Amino acid sequence: MTAHPVAPNTPDAELLEDYSENSYPAMIFNRAKASAFMDRTELNYEELPLKTFPNLVLLTRKDNAKSQKSLQATEDSLGWILNTSGTTGKPKQVGLSHHFMYMAGQDDLVSHRMTEDDTVLIVMPMFHINAQELIIVSTLMSSGRIVVAPKFSASQFWNWIKDNDCTWTSVVPTIVSILLKNENSLASFSPNHKLRFVRCASAMLPIDRNREFGQRFGVPILEGYGMTESCSQCTLNPLDAMKLGSVGKPYGSEVKILDGNRMTSEAGIKGEIVIRGPHVITYYLEPNPDSFKDGWLLTGDLGYFDEDGYLWLNGRRKNVINRGGEKINPTVIENAIGGLDYVKNIAAVALPDDIYGEIVAAAVILQPDVKANEQVKQAIIAHCQKHLIRYECPEEIYFVDNFPLNPTNKIMRPQLSQILIQQKLVRKSQVVERMLSEA
Numbered sequence: 179m180t181a182h183p184v185a186p187n188t189p190d191a192e193l194l195e196d197y198s199e200n201s202y203p204a205m206i207f208n209r210a211k212a213s214a215f216m217d218r219t220e221l222n223y224e225e226l227p228l229k230t231f232p233n234l235v236l237l238t239r240k241d242n243a244k245s246q247k248s249l250q251a252t253e254d255s256l257g258w259i260l261n262t263s264g265t266t267g268k269p270k271q272v273g274l275s276h277h278f279m280y281m282a283g284q285d286d287l288v289s290h291r292m293t294e295d296d297t298v299l300i301v302m303p304m305f306h307i308n309a310q311e312l313i314i315v316s317t318l319m320s321s322g323r324i325v326v327a328p329k330f331s332a333s334q335f336w337n338w339i340k341d342n343d344c345t346w347t348s349v350v351p352t353i354v355s356i357l358l359k360n361e362n363s364l365a366s367f368s369p370n371h372k373l374r375f376v377r378c379a380s381a382m383l384p385i386d387r388n389r390e391f392g393q394r395f396g397v398p399i400l401e402g403y404g405m406t407e408s409c410s411q412c413t414l415n416p417l418d419a420m421k422l423g424s425v426g427k428p429y430g431s432e433v434k435i436l437d438g439n440r441m442t443s444e445a446g447i448k449g450e451i452v453i454r455g456p457h458v459i460t461y462y463l464e465p466n467p468d469s470f471k472d473g474w475l476l477t478g479d480l481g482y483f484d485e486d487g488y489l490w491l492n493g494r495r496k497n498v499i500n501r502g503g504e505k506i507n508p509t510v511i512e513n514a515i516g517g518l519d520y521v522k523n524i525a526a527v528a529l530p531d532d533i534y535g536e537i538v539a540a541a542v543i544l545q546p547d548v549k550a551n552e553q554v555k556q557a558i559i560a561h562c563q564k565h566l567i568r569y570e571c572p573e574e575i576y577f578v579d580n581f582p583l584n585p586t587n588k589i590m591r592p593q594l595s596q597i598l599i600q601q602k603l604v605r606k607s608q609v610v611e612r613m614l615s616e617a
Contacts, residue, residue: 180273182259183305185585190214203242208233253277259463260307260406271463272406279315282409282457285430286316289414290346290377290400296322299338299347301330303585308348308379311410333362340371348377352523352587354387358394359522359545367395375400375417381588382491382509385423386517401425403433403489407475409457413489424488431455433489434474435482441474448482450495480507497591499526502534504569511572514565515540515558520548525581527595529574529602539598540572543580550577576601 182202184193194214197205205215206226212235215221220241226234249255257276261269286292298317302309317324325342327334330353338344354376357363376391378399388399403425404411412433415426434441436450452474454460462469469476480492492507499506508526515524523543528536542558544550555575562571582593 180256180259182271183310184261185303185305186211187585201239203239205237207235207237209235212237251276253280258310260305260310262406270466270469272459273463274311274406274409274459278409278457278459279311281430282311282411283315283319285457286312286410287320289411289429290316290375291417292316292320292322294321296320296345296374297343298322298324299342299344300324300326301335301353302348302350305585306380307404307406307410312377312379312404313348332356332360333366335363336366336368336371339373340368343372345372345374346377347373348379350380350587351378351383351387352381354378354383354391354399355523358387358390369396371397373397377402379404379411382493384513384516386513388422403451403479403491405477407459407477408453408455409459412453412455412458415488421484421486421488424484424490426489427487428489431458436471436474436476441472443483443487445483445485448480448492451477451479451481451489451491453477497527499528499538500536501531501538501569506538506570511538511540511562511566511570514562515542515572518558518561520545520554521558522546523581525589525591525594526572527591527598529595529598537573538570539574539576539595541576541578541581541594541598543578574598574602 184196186208190211193207193211197215197218207215208231209225212223215237216223218237220239222236222238222240224236224238226236228234254275254277256273257279258274260272260274262272296317298313300309300313302313304310314324325338325344327338330349335357339347375398378388378401383399383401388401392398398420400415400417400420401424402411402414404413408431412428412431413426414429415421415424420426432454434443434452435447436452437444437447441452452471454474458475460470460473460475478495480495480498481489482492483489491509493509497508499508511526512524515521515526521542522545525541527539527541529539531537540558544554548554555577558575559571576598578597582590582597584590
């Protein structure tokens with residue numbers, strides 16, 4: 179059996195389309211999601227009375243028994259099919275074999291120094307590679323203990339850690355920010371815990387947030403770099419030699435920088451990160467040949483190595499803003515503005531421009547007690563002028579309540595750009611109306 183976990187908030191139409199394309203022999207949903215398949219006469223409908231999840235439904239194809247082939251599982255059989263994040267386009271389907279899962283689990287186990295005495299708290303979604311591989315498989319291999327939270331809760335997080343004697347957990351940068359800012363989180367924190375580290379991945383964590391978390395809670399954040407296509411991590415900060423802000427050194431896989439047509443690990447060379455190894459895919463389930471070069475996977479992430487062999491991330495290739503030929507990394511802008519106390523979150527994206535082709539726009543979510551006004555906007559502009567190169571400074575600043583996020587809470591930047599374009603059009607119409615009224 180090959181499992182294909184999907185996000186619980188996946189739209190019904192998308193689930194139906196997925197089923198039509200793949201004809202899965204069996205599917206498990208809650209009753210609400212299963213109801214979308216009620217008119218499919220080729221499916222059997224059976225409720226699963228589990229104590230932990232009482233509302234599950236098993237859907238099976240009626241012709242499955244006749245068409246089912248007798249297959250012997252091997253090391254190369256697929257254990258999972260997982261979707262990529264799809265922040266810059268349609269998610270790709272990644273097939274991960276049992277061999278990949280074993281090799282990656284071994285690397286995770288050893289690099290994090292897991293033992294049978296460890297207890298890990300899962301707050302990450304179960305359809306994500308982080309929870310399935312980095313946490314579950316490696317912990318099963320170490321004979322450790324797993325505690326599963328229903329979902330992330332800032333007010334419950336530290337209680338879960340303390341009450342279950344958790345020794346580590348894995349989060350994303352958004353959770354780090356919430357734990358630092360949420361009053362319920364801060365109020366429930368107690369230094370009487372057993373955390374060895376907090377693992378953070380899936381997106382870039384600003385250095386200031388990393389440092390603040392360690393100082394406030396007395397727990398180091400362990401950053402690494404990996405992706406669904408590598409069945410978890412490719413690099414990790416060594417526990418006894420961490421470099422704040424970097425994602426560590428290659429572990430269990432080869433990592434290079436694409437410089438023109440050559441792959442290099444020379445210090446200071448910036449370019450696209452490429453990977454290969456015993457747990458890195460060599461093809462997608464749907465043909466995508468442009469994602470590979472000479473046996474290496476082109477990750478789409480930008481980065482460079484320092485003199486000590488540590489990898490530093492430098493944004494996404496598709497997210498780079500091209501302002502009149504000047505290539506601008508959104509992360510630089512996000513780090514500058516994100517350090518302001520009154521800013522809860524910020525994303526820098528490109529907006530189309532008749533003169534420069536693209537300009538920099540900043541979408542800012544303020545802290546709940548801060549009111550969006552012209553004074554705050556001017557303060558952000560002044561801060562950028564002091565800390566950024568002139569062409570990196572945002573030419574448009576928008577205050578928003580939230581960002582469009584994918585199921586793993588990564589910002590969907592193309593959609594965010596479209597939202598800001600609409601806001602820009604509204605601004606222009608308001609200016610025209612005001613000029614006409616004054617005339």
